[in-house]
Amino acid sequence: MATSNRNLDKSPSALIRHNVRQLKEQTQKLQTNAKEAVRRMPVVLTEQQLKRLKEHKYASEGITLFDPIMQEFWKWLVEYCPLWVAPNLLTIVGLALNIGTSVLLMIETDGAKEQCSRWIYFLTALGLFIYQSLDAIDGKQARRTNSQSPLGELFDHGCDSVSAVFVTIACCCAVQLGVYPWLMFWACILSYFAFYAAHWQTYVSGKLKFGRLDCTEAQFSFIVVYFICTISPGFWSKSIPYLQIEYRIFVALLMIGSTLWSSFNNIRAISQGGCGRNFSSVAGTSIIFPGWPIGFVIFLAVVASNYSTSRVLEEHTSLHLLCYGIVFSKITNRLIVGHMSRSPLNGWDTSFVGPLAVCINQYFNLFIDEHILLWLFLLYNLYDLLRYNIKVCQELCDFLDIHCFRIKPSTTPPTNQNH
Template sequence: MLLYSERVLSDRELKKLGEHKYSSSCQSLLDPAMQKFWNWFITLVPLWIAPNLITMVGLMVNIITTLILVAYCPTATEIPPWWTTALCAAGLFIYQTLDAIDGKQARRTNTSTPLGELFDHGCDSISTVVVSVASCCAVQLGIHPGWMLFQCVTASTLFYCAHWQTYVSGTLQFGTIDVTEGQIVVMGVMLLSSLSSALGIPFWTSELLLVLSPCQLLTCFGATCGFISLLTPGGTIDNILNAGAGKSGSTVADTSVLSPSLPLLLVIVPAWVIAYKSDQAIYHSHPILYVLMFGLIAAKMTNRLVVAHMCKSEIHHRDPVLLAPLALFLNQYFNTFFPEDWLLKISMAWVMFDLVRYCSLVCLEICDFLKVDLFKIPYPPPSSPVQVPSSQTKPVQGPMTRNRKKTSKS
């Protein structure tokens, strides 16, 4: 099972997934206003377009705009051309919009399935990584590599913890200031970066009061808000410890509420240790590649946690994607036997391959079990379109903190 020589999901897990019902709680400040735009926009989408295809298009736009920005900022220290950050802001807006309407499309076409929710969360986990990297490039955070690693690790951690809470309580919960608000802040940062670049003003690298630069202050503010959401009474950590929906306060799978902690630690600890124990400065030489690799490892772990929640199964701690940080760690332990830059590139290739393979196998197994297509719907749709109520909301996913799911497809 470690290398997927057998099926990823058992018959019992598929049966539980087929019975899964989506549950969420969202109190976002900006969602009600945005819903008016999203409810109008969905009327422009043809009924023959599959909800998962909408999600995938949004993700691809997000990835492509980020890659263009990274091409001009390979170390996140360069001043990006004004149009690259403006393009990233547009890409994030498109992603936010398409991510918000995929569930509405599923209800319009009567094609809601648990696969839709899982596919949406999977795309959200990858979007969290790429938007974090784009944010670092936009504000030249690579000038402060420690802050950059902290920002990217924090984003992945908060996203994982949101689903950890869901695995425990059975309900995806979002606060008053959450992902929709975070995404809009990121778009504003991108546009501000575009303006400062166009005017030739080094806004992000100047120092305020000779202490912190604006990019450092922004990172501190974002991380502080995230940790407040984790630590406040009724917040994520409180719900993890006290809101178990299983027997005797356990998870929905009747496992320990602390069981998802080890996969998270297997990402966070190696990310910091390998970065600062390297005698070849592997992180400082290749910051974008490094944070992308560990971000995608965190995305894989989050996807497995989402599957465990929807299938009400135990989350396993062995995973082939962890071979990448293990290889880097062992190489350092044995006095850097292989050049670290080459090993990092090989590890990144393995992480991408393993993530795509795992997601593909899970989706194909679910499609086969539910007798549905991933990117196609019957045309004409199975029944007449369903009117989407204007008050319907979908929990949010996003780059800075958590998953957007305001209109679940399940």
């Protein structure tokens, strides 16, 4: 009888259950250790900021051209999303797919200078469309599951700031704009600035204002570019009849023109004054000061690109612009937190270390190879961005007693089923 019991214990189903149980225990232990490690990091948000974040209410105005049409699709799509799926989980999955396909395109086009396989262009279009869809339904999913919180808005805009960098560079790679490095430089830098200016305006007025042509339309424009590449990879190197201008130059000029127009509209709105006392920002501070971080980063990027001894912009175009894009994402996230918590911005940020190190290395003719330094710059700023974002999410989750990627069981039923 004892032998029979031992054989039963060693049966395949019992072993599988035992292994699954062990795996669960190890996973929970890793999660606990990771949470404790994050909690031991230096505090980012003050008690006052946390209280104001809790009180924050989303405010926006304006509607884009495609939104009325897409809203019907998004309402239909969210119905197929299980109720146990957390809204932030949708956003991060979409972002991961978008980044993955964009990075693949950057690698395969050799820094935006060569064509690549048609299926990579198609995958990049698909990754962007999935991100757009999941990013659009996360708020609807939050209302369906009664899990709305300020963390959702913060997480959504933070992911958008990262996506904006990869999407812009990937589009330039698709049209092989790297053969004109300075044109690609300004197309990307001005796109970063336009996104930052939109949140600068929000920090001043307290409302996120959408134009008739905004993020949704820009994303569909990029998807169209990827589909054209899928059909004819060499299309963008051809010239427009009679004008003798390559199609890729036309795309770059269109990007520059649209971002300048968007930036002009936001700066004009900023110049009209803020919603605070004496026309100050939401934090009661200067409406001009938020221009300092982005202006400083752009200045350092121009200096590093112009005075590089090894021509890093020309030789490593995508990598170079990605480095400064990660810095842009960090200072944009700081601005978003500043707006939602109605708190002043600091003049210094740790993300400035990378751009300053590059300029110092150039000025003093140090022995560090610029290509190697660029990789160190990227790794440091990725760490700096992730550290900041993870810590902000952890502190806000602890304060609100919620989970970032899990829905906490609600004690009250949803009050609003309209989504």
